[in-house]
Structure formats: structure tokens, C-alpha cells
Amino acid sequence: MLKDKHILVTGGAGFIGSNLVQELLAQGARVRVMDNFATGRRENLTEFLSNPKFELFEADIQIVEDCQKAVKGIDAISHQAALGSVPRSIAFPHNTHSTNATGFLNMLHAAKEEGIKRFVYASSSSVYGDLAVSPKVEGVEGNPLSPYAVTKMLNEQYSGVYARLFGMETVGLRYFNVFGPKQDPNGVYAAAIPKFLDKLLKNEAVTINGDGSQTRDFTYVKNAVRANVLALTTEREFTGAAVYNVACGESYTLLEVVAALREGSSELNYSPLYTFPEGIVEYVSNYPIDTH
Numbered sequence: 001m002l003k004d005k006h007i008l009v010t011g012g013a014g015f016i017g018s019n020l021v022q023e024l025l026a027q028g029a030r031v032r033v034m035d036n037f038a039t040g041r042r043e044n045l046t047e048f049l050s051n052p053k054f055e056l057f058e059a060d061i062q063i064v065e066d067c068q069k070a071v072k073g074i075d076a077i078s079h080q081a082a083l084g085s086v087p088r089s090i091a092f093p094h095n096t097h098s099t100n101a102t103g104f105l106n107m108l109h110a111a112k113e114e115g116i117k118r119f120v121y122a123s124s125s126s127v128y129g130d131l132a133v134s135p136k137v138e139g140v141e142g143n144p145l146s147p148y149a150v151t152k153m154l155n156e157q158y159s160g161v162y163a164r165l166f167g168m169e170t171v172g173l174r175y176f177n178v179f180g181p182k183q184d185p186n187g188v189y190a191a192a193i194p195k196f197l198d199k200l201l202k203n204e205a206v207t208i209n210g211d212g213s214q215t216r217d218f219t220y221v222k223n224a225v226r227a228n229v230l231a232l233t234t235e236r237e238f239t240g241a242a243v244y245n246v247a248c249g250e251s252y253t254l255l256e257v258v259a260a261l262r263e264g265s266s267e268l269n270y271s272p273l274y275t276f277p278e279g280i281v282e283y284v285s286n287y288p289i290d291t292h
């Protein structure tokens with residue numbers, strides 16, 4: 001169904017975006033990546049550069065004109081570009097808002113003006129906020145706990161408005177802690193699994209913010225990619241604010257995750273594990289470990 005369809009992937013140089021680009025090209029789509037490399041990596045795109053169906057548009061979703069250029073001739077959009085990380089958004093809320101909220105509206109509006117109907121986008125489990133109930137079900141959300149979560153809630157609200165006003169088919173994918181190849185372990189805002197793995201491989205100490213008993217649902221990136229492909233291709237018609245959880249459906253403690261990573265190789269057994277029940281962490285002040 002994707003053969004020769006022209007798909008725009010914003011944030012295509014990032015972790016999830018580049019995995020999605022790989023699958024779209026494999027299924028015969030033509031792919032344009034829009035990215036400003038704020039957090040994305042050029043090496044994530046190297047393997048596609050010689051593919052005639054691949055095109056890189058180095059541009060910024062915060063700039064209206066860039067978004068207008070990016071959507072020209074496009075059939076459907078997967079909007080992945082954003083500044084991830086809850087702690088980053090707490091430290092730098094303006095940057096997060098400008099990219100994740102204003103940049104999102106720029107893309108959504110450009111898509112509408114170009115007459116593009118299907119607009120798939122990355123939402124986040126962070127929209128469940130302080131909701132204690134588990135499992136999390138679409139339609140029952142809590143109060144946001146970070147500027148990042150506010151921007152993802154705004155994305156869903158804007159999408160619903162554009163669907164109701166202009167008949168766009170918007171599909172929000174609420175990813176739960178995605179992990180897999182091409183995920184960046186570096187930097188203070190790196191996610192937990194690549195960070196743990198990186199430390200284990202270097203025989204360095206693994207640190208957990210808290211006592212390690214906090215649970216998360218983790219999603220392998222291929223499942224996030226599959227959700228995007230389905231949302232881009234399904235003949236089902238979407239009305240209003242369509243949002244879907246993208247998760248594995250089971251919770252694991254961070255201690256279980258580290259134990260599972262160690263099991264992968266005996267060479268990973270040498271790193272000591274430190275937990276910090278008082279909330280001290282090496283890579284971000286004293287906020288809970290990043291939950292997307």
C-alpha cells in the first residue's frame with residue numbers, strides 16, 4: 001500500500017524516525033525526511049543516502065516557511081520531530097514549547113493548507129500524567145506533570161480541532177518508553193535503557209534514580225514503527241482526535257530491566273549497580289527517571 005506513496009517523516013534523523021524511514025523505504029515508499037539535527041544523528045541516515053526514493057530536507061519545524069516547503073507533493077505525514085525528555089522540558093520549557101507545540105502546529109497547518117489528509121504524529125504516555133490507575137486507557141488521562149507532557153496534550157487537542165474543523169485524519173500514537181537500535185545513549189537527557197546498556201558495556205557503574213522498584217511499560221521500536229505504518233496506510237476513516245497507546249502491555253521495574261540486560265551477556269556482569277532512593281542521579285537533578 002505504500003508503494004510510491006510520498007511520505008514525509010519529520011524527525012527522521014532521530015531514533016524512532018530513522019527506524020520508520022528504513023521500513024517505509026523497504027515497503028517501496030518515497031520518503032522525505034525533515035530534520036534540523038537538534039538531537040538527530042546524520043549517521044542514522046547514511047544507509048539511505050544512495051536510495052533514489054530518499055530525500056533529506058534539512059530544516060526546522062519552528063519555521064513556518066520550512067514546513068510549507070516540506071509538505072509539497074506529500075501524500076501523508078508521520079510527524080516525529082520534537083525535543084524529547086521530561087527533565088529537559090523542566091529545565092528549558094521555552095525550547096520544548098517552541099519545538100513541540102508551535103512546531104507541531106506549524107506542521108499541522110502546513111499539512112492542512114497542502115490538502116494532506118492523513119497526519120500521524122508521536123504523542124506520549126506522559127499525557128497520563130498523575131493518573132495512578134493501571135492499565136492506562138485512552139480517554140482517561142491525568143494531569144500533566146511536565147512542560148513536555150503539556151506539549152503532547154496540546155498536540156492531541158490541536159489535532160482534534162483540525163480533524164473537526166477541516167476533516168483531517170489525525171492519528172496520535174502514545175508511545176510508552178521506546179527502545180531499540182539507533183537510540184542515542186549519550187547526553188544528560190538520554191533514555192534509561194540505552195544509558196544502562198552503554199554503562200554495562202563499558203563496565204561502568206549503572207545508576208538508577210530511586211530504589212529501582214518504579215515500573216514502566218517498554219516498547220520495542222519495531223512495534224512503534226509498525227503502529228506508524230498501520231496508521232499511515234489503514235483504509236479506516238478517522239474522525240475527531242484519534243489517539244492510541246503504543247506499548248507492550250506489561251510493566252517492569254527498572255531493577256528487572258537491568259537484570260535482563262545483564263543476562264544478555266556474561267561480560268555485562270562486572271558493572272556495579274547503584275540505586276539512589278533519595279533521588280540523587282548522575283545525569284539530571286532530582287526529578288524522577290525520564291518517563292516519556
Ligand SMILES: NC(=O)c1ccc[n+]([C@@H]2O[C@H](COP(=O)([O-])OP(=O)(O)OC[C@H]3O[C@@H](n4cnc5c(N)ncnc54)[C@H](O)[C@@H]3O)[C@@H](O)[C@H]2O)c1
Nearest residue numbers: 011013014015016036037038039040061081082122178292
Ligand atoms: N523515545 C521514546 O521513548 C518516546 C516516548 C514517547 C514519545 N516519543 C516521541 O517520539 C518522537 C521521536 O522520539 P525519538 O525518541 O526518536 O527522539 P529523537 O530525539 O531521537 O528524535 C527526534 C528528532 O526530531 C528532530 N528535531 C528536533 N527538533 C526539531 C526541529 N525544530 N525541526 C526539525 N527537526 C527537529 C531531532 O533532530 C531528531 O532527529 C518525539 O516526538 C518524542 O517526543 C518518544
